Amino acid sequence: MNKPLVIILTAIVLDAVGIGLIFPILPSLLQEVTHADKVAQYIGIMTALYAAMQFVFAPVLGALSDRLGRRPVLLISLGGAAINYLVLAFAPNLWLLLIGRAIAGLTSANVSVATAYVTDISPPEMRARRFGLLNAMFGIGFIIGPVLGGALGDYWLRLPFIAAAVLNAANLLLAFAVLPETRKPSRERIDLAALNPLRPLRWIFSMKSLLPVILIFFVFSGTGEAYGTCWALWGSDAFHWNGLWIGLSLGTFGICQTLSQAFLPGPAVKLLGERTAILTGVGAVCIALAIMAFATEGWMIFAIMPLFALGGIGVPALQSLATRQVGEDQQGQFQGVLASVVSLASIIAPLGFSSFYFVVRDAWPGAIWLSVVALYAIGIPLVLGLKLAKREPMPA
Known part of the structure; x- marks a missing residue:
């Protein structure tokens, strides 16, 4: 190297x-x-x-x-x-x-x-x-x-x-x-239109048959923002964790996600197929989130990390399934649209989750995780309805 x-x-x-x-x-x-x-x-x-x-x-x-x-x-x-x-x-x-x-x-x-x-x-x-x-x-x-x-x-x-x-x-x-340096400076003028981060999003409404998979990416990306936004607050409120325990729990979560996404998606998709692998991953995460919502002891969170690990097969399977929605010559454009959608979810979701946590914190901090389950539930019918037989042409 x-x-x-x-x-x-x-x-x-x-x-x-x-x-x-x-x-x-x-x-x-x-x-x-x-x-x-x-x-x-x-x-x-x-x-x-x-x-x-x-x-x-x-x-x-x-x-x-x-x-x-x-x-x-x-x-x-x-x-x-x-x-x-x-x-x-x-x-x-x-x-x-x-x-x-x-x-x-x-x-x-x-x-x-x-x-x-x-x-x-x-x-x-x-x-x-x-x-x-x-x-x-x-x-x-x-x-x-x-x-x-x-x-x-x-x-x-x-x-x-x-x-x-x-x-x-x-x-x-x-x-x-x-x-x-690996690239010589260029004298060409920068295309200002190419700097517009909203540019790829204008294609979304031109792709009616691709809207379900785009919405799935938006929903699933939004669910991931709940952890960074609310985990530390919830850990402190529910279990009185200090900074070290919050960090250890997040680090353990990261290890499980990294290892599962490195080793499990390939065998899971081969065994179950892409759609079933996505639903299996979503199901595992939702069970883990429901346990978190009702957990009374901190050790329970570490005990359910294998469920989060199993949930790690969902996103790679979804990415694989998404690539089959358009032809090979349109993958770059399609991936640009998906990247913009994911970024947009990363802006909107933290505001929603933090506002909801502000409402439920005093009565039941764990309710935040049931809100994530509810968001996942929106995506499940969309996953079930995805069709693979016909690829949608992208707009020029």
């Missing part, structure tokens, strides 16, 4: 660590700066703001890297992330926290640049494997982040941000020293 690839993979890990480390400490941090007991809505706003900045700036950074080169965009992004985490470490009020989280979302949009860099340095026959490594590194970072954030946050709420700043600064220095 060459040095540039190692640096890019390290950057992806740090991006994921930065996303994950804030989850265990965010409720306590918001209580400190707002002096409010109920902070669920603030968490939803911060999570949605982070996702919105990624949604808007991922195409911008990608286009700038095509024009200016990959290296300067990556270096600026890493430097911005290091500075931003220092700002977050000493932010005295909510507004500065929101600004810092927005900048964090902007800088973490460099995943699109990292993907382009890997494409530049990888021959075609190695790209699939290296893109798999990118996904694996993100999973590893999201496992490390919550555990690190919870452990350090128990010593001092701001310490995780300082750790993230140091890690990003170290990676910046390493990248500056040994990361070569």
Whole structure:
């Protein structure tokens, strides 16, 4: 493995660590700066703001890297992330926290640049494997982040941000020293229309037969936002977990998801078929969520992690099923639409889940997980109704 690839993979890990480390400490941090007991809505706003900045700036950074080169965009992004985490470490009020989280979302949009860099340095026959490594590194970072954030946050709420700043600064220095440029700067003008993140969404309403699978992706992506938005609040309210236990529970969840998605989908689809694998995964997750809703002891959550692991077969099976809805010559356009839909769900869902948790927190915190089950229930008839015989042509 060459040095540039190692640096890019390290950057992806740090991006994921930065996303994950804030989850265990965010409720306590918001209580400190707002002096409010109920902070669920603030968490939803911060999570949605982070996702919105990624949604808007991922195409911008990608286009700038095509024009200016990959290296300067990556270096600026890493430097911005290091500075931003220092700002977050000493932010005295909510507004500065929101600004810092927005900048964090902007800088973490460099995943699109990292993907382009890997494409530049990888021959075609190695790209699939290296893109798999990118996904694996993100999973590893999201496992490390919550555990690190919870452990350090128990010593001092701001310490995780300082750790993230140091890690990003170290990676910046390493990248500056040994990361070569892979693309010559271009004098061509940037197509401003291509920077519009809503552009792919305009195709949705032109694809009537594809609307069910697009809606399934929107619903299932939305369910995933409940964990990052409400897990830490719920763990503290239901079991009085400290930052370390919240981090350990999120880290265990991440390990189960990573391992299951790495090893189970292939055999499951071969044995059950794509549609049945999706429904099996959804069923397993819904059982786990129902147990969480009524759980009275913290150990029960760790005990049901195998159910979440089984649920990990659902999304890869859905991705496989989705690719069969259009022809081979339209896969890129279709995947762009799905990526936009997933990003949109990441903006909307945190606001909905945080608002619902704000309502049910005092009476029954676990009700939040039944709301996720209800959202899954919307997608089940759509999965059952998907047809594979006819592929829908995409609009030009």
